[in-house]
Amino acid sequence: MTATGVRDDSPNLLLIGIGPGDPKQITIEAIEAMREADVFFVLDKGEHKHTLLALRREICERYIPEGGYRFVEIPDPPRDRHPDDYTAEVRAWHDGRLAKIEEAFAAELADGQVGAFLVWGDPALYDSTLRIVEQIAEAGRFPVRYRVIPAVSSISALAAAHRILLNRIGEPIHITTGRRLLLDRGGDTNQVVMLDSGCSFLEVAEPDDHIWWGAYLGTDEEILICGTVAEVGQLIKVTREEARIRIGWILDVYLLRKPEYR
Numbered sequence: 001m002t003a004t005g006v007r008d009d010s011p012n013l014l015l016i017g018i019g020p021g022d023p024k025q026i027t028i029e030a031i032e033a034m035r036e037a038d039v040f041f042v043l044d045k046g047e048h049k050h051t052l053l054a055l056r057r058e059i060c061e062r063y064i065p066e067g068g069y070r071f072v073e074i075p076d077p078p079r080d081r082h083p084d085d086y087t088a089e090v091r092a093w094h095d096g097r098l099a100k101i102e103e104a105f106a107a108e109l110a111d112g113q114v115g116a117f118l119v120w121g122d123p124a125l126y127d128s129t130l131r132i133v134e135q136i137a138e139a140g141r142f143p144v145r146y147r148v149i150p151a152v153s154s155i156s157a158l159a160a161a162h163r164i165l166l167n168r169i170g171e172p173i174h175i176t177t178g179r180r181l182l183l184d185r186g187g188d189t190n191q192v193v194m195l196d197s198g199c200s201f202l203e204v205a206e207p208d209d210h211i212w213w214g215a216y217l218g219t220d221e222e223i224l225i226c227g228t229v230a231e232v233g234q235l236i237k238v239t240r241e242e243a244r245i246r247i248g249w250i251l252d253v254y255l256l257r258k259p260e261y262r
C-alpha cells in the first residue's frame with residue numbers, strides 16, 4: 001500500500017501489538033516502540049471499552065514510567081449489529097470511523113510526532129486498525145508514515161495454555177470466526193475459531209470432535225476447558241455465560257479438531 005504525500009517529517013504511526021492480555025507477553029520491540037510515542041490513540045470498542053482502556057493505560061504506566069505521552073480516545077460511530085447486508089454495514093461503519101480518526105490525527109499530531117495504537121493481540125489477526133491506517137495513508141488527506149509491530153496472538157496464547165500444537169503432523173490449520181463457522185457448516189480438520197459469541201461449535205461440530213477452549217487468556221480470569229464436544233460442549237456454553245455476566249465482558253477462542261485428518 002502506498003502512502004500519499006508523505007515527507008520525511010510527516011507524523012509517524014506505530015501499530016503496536018500488545019498480546020492478548022498478559023503484560024509479560026509484550027515484546028521488547030513493542031516496548032521500544034511504545035517509548036517513541038507522543039500520543040496513544042484508543043478506538044472505542046463498545047462493550048469491552050473500559051477494561052481494555054484500563055489495560056492499555058496500565059501497560060503504558062508499567063513500561064513508560066517516566067510518562068511524557070498522552071491518551072486520546074476516538075469515539076466510534078453507531079453500528080447495526082444485525083444488518084441485512086453485513087459486508088455493506090461494516091464498510092459504512094469503517095468509513096465513518098475513518099473520518100473520525102483522520103480528524104483526531106489532524107488535531108493531535110504535528111509534523112515529526114509519533115502516534116501509536118496499542119493493538120490487542122497481533123495486529124494481523126481480525127483487527128481493523130491496520131486496514132484503517134492503510135486507507136488513511138492511501139487517501140493522502142493526512143500524510144502519514146506507519147509501521148507494524150507484531151505480537152503474541154490469542155491463538156498462540158491458547159495453544160500454550162493448553163500445551164498443544166494447533167495441528168497434528170503435517171496437517172493444515174484453518175483460522176475462522178464463529179459467524180463463518182456456521183456459514184461453512186464446520187468441515188476442516190483443525191479450526192481455530194475467534195469472535196464466536198454464540199458457541200457455534202454446538203451447531204456444527206460432531207460429538208467426537210475435540211475442543212480446546214480458552215477465555216480471558218493471559219489474564220487473572222483465565223479459564224481453560226478441553227474434551228470432546230459431547231463431553232464439554234454444554235459446560236463451555238454455561239461457563240462462558242456465567243463468566244460473561246460475572247465479569248461484564250468476555251474474550252474467548254478455541255481449537256476444534258476432527259478425530260481423523262480428512
Ligand SMILES: C[S@@+](CC[C@H](N)C(=O)[O-])C[C@H]1O[C@@H](n2cnc3c(N)ncnc32)[C@H](O)[C@@H]1O
Pocket residue numbers: 020021120121122123124125126127152153154155193194195196214215216217218219251252253
Ligand atoms: C477482534 S479479534 C482480535 C484478535 C487479536 N488481534 C489476536 O491476535 O488475538 C478478538 C477475538 O480475539 C480472541 N481473543 C483476543 N484476546 C483474547 C483473550 N485474552 N482470550 C481469549 N480470546 C481472545 C477472541 O476470539 C476475540 O473474539
